[in-house]
Amino acid sequence: WGKNPELMYDRVLRYQDRVRNLYFTFLFVLRAVTKATDYLEQAEYDTGNHEDDLKTVSLMKQLLYNPKLQAACPLPFDEAKLWQGQSGPELKQQIQEQFRNISALMDCVGCEKCRLWGKLQVLGLGTALKILFSVEGQNHAAQSLQLQRNEVIALVNLLNRLSESVKIVHEMGPSIEKIMEKKISDPSALEFSKWRRMWKSVLALW
Template sequence: MGAEAMEKEGMKSASGSRAWLRNGIILSALVTLLAVSVAGTRGPLLLLPSFFRSSIIPSKESSCTCQQVQKLKGVVEDCCCDYETVDAINNELLHPVLQQLVKKPFFRYFKAKLWCDCPFWPDDGMCHMRDCSVCECPDSEFPEMFKGLPKQLSFEDPKCQEGKPEAAVDRTLDRKVFHGWSEVDNPWTYDDETDNGQMTYVNLLLNPERYTGYTGTSAQRIWKAIYEENCFKDGQNDSCTERRVFYKLISGLHASISTHIAVEYLLDEQSNHWGPNIPLFYERVLKFPERVQNLYFTYLFILRAVTKAADFLSQADYNTGNDIEDNETLSLILKILRSKTLQEACPMPFDEAQMWRGADGIQLKTQIQQHFRKISALMDCVGCEKCRLWGKLQILGLGTALKILFSVDVSDSHTNPLDLQHNEVIALINLLSRLSESLQYIHKMSPLVDVL
């Protein structure tokens, strides 16, 4: 979700950010230091001038809990894997594979309704930075059947040029793209997924999830509506397993979004300099151990959905007309689904059988499904277009996981077969990638907060 539409982003860059940019030597030192491994971070950072260290690291009074990230031990609450195992499989398998997978033609394009009316209140959100804009794909990039959809920006528009090598557009798609996929709506989400003139195809690599400058009451009340209007009074400690699980999913997703916002932050708008905002990262995520724990939970929940849908995903049609890329896509998918390391280390990331067991199970499931649909609908109230894009994608990814785990019996393929849209698969895998990357950032950057 660069969907920090749902964040309280009153914080700007750290007070010394503009001073960094006036000193090229110091700026170079920052880039170098942030690139080094965690093991080598502590010593070099202490060599910097005190005023520079204070600009990227909270004071002693505020920094005291980050080492807890490295001390998470035991089984992740409400899951079936321990923290050490999660870190191991993420580092060795999932993160590197997912990083490759989401760059493939099939997974880099997502369709969404980006111009929507908020069903809850007038949309008064304002974007004051160009990076709020979404760069829509040119007609030449898509099959004939997808042409003619309304666009707001041309491909030649400077707003569509992110200036990064990975932003280059792959133009090899043809009319076979997404052929044969279902258009059945997801019962857990609000959006009508039928492909029509309201849908916009977006290249996610050209629209990275990051800080956009979307601030104010419109941005603040999104998360407020999600938490306060969806029965989250004390979600972390709720005695009801289902409500506690639901709360943790949202909290973990929130932590991941906050992580990406802080890691890719606009430190100076005039020079268009981007980099990590360490104080923001601490204040939004690391300061609260339960948020990090919930990030692990959400990661395992989505991973369980992916592994449970293994039969479907291993046989799905990833054809985009580029045989080499498509074969690599399937190979990467199978590398995850058929990994003996994953199957032996964490065969059951989350046990969905623990849910809806009580006498009121059906009623509770219906209630929570309605809550999630409301959260999905809230994405139309996000005033920033790019934030809305990532909000819709990640909420759809979470909704797809809920659909896989709770709306079908994948073991009974004859009477109740699993049927996923291509957009759902794209959202599911991209969400898992976002969560995987957030875990990497948690461990790589938390030592920067501890160092004084």
């Protein structure tokens, strides 16, 4: 287990729309977390261990009131613009329907570990949507919003996963692209890479 530059390039970096979607999703979830600051700060974090509870509360406050984050990204995503106009309600309904379809597809994943992680991240996205749909104003955020324990866990976990992905793309993306572009420009290297992937697929069948 470790870094796989070739896989990262094949799955993400070579597709600019996927990179943009990654950044957009990160900002979308970050906006949900910042918008639910009042609720998340007051939520009960009962792990069964008093020291862990205090540590969890401290970490949440560090996340919610991080001065660097507030200075660099005071309003990461303005969801109000999405719901403006006559098409606003229709757009909300379309997003909810598409999200339900994605949730249903996760039930068809064969790998249990993949299904577990997938469901957790889908729940995190659903929680972000729930926050952005239900919280109309910052003054009434804590009163109008109600989240379950597993929703909070999924939301924070998803934000962590997305932030790690964005960090890796930002730090390693340019160097990986240069390396892969050189390999692709060399026909022999490209052919070798193709045969190596085929050989791995054959070995996986045994």
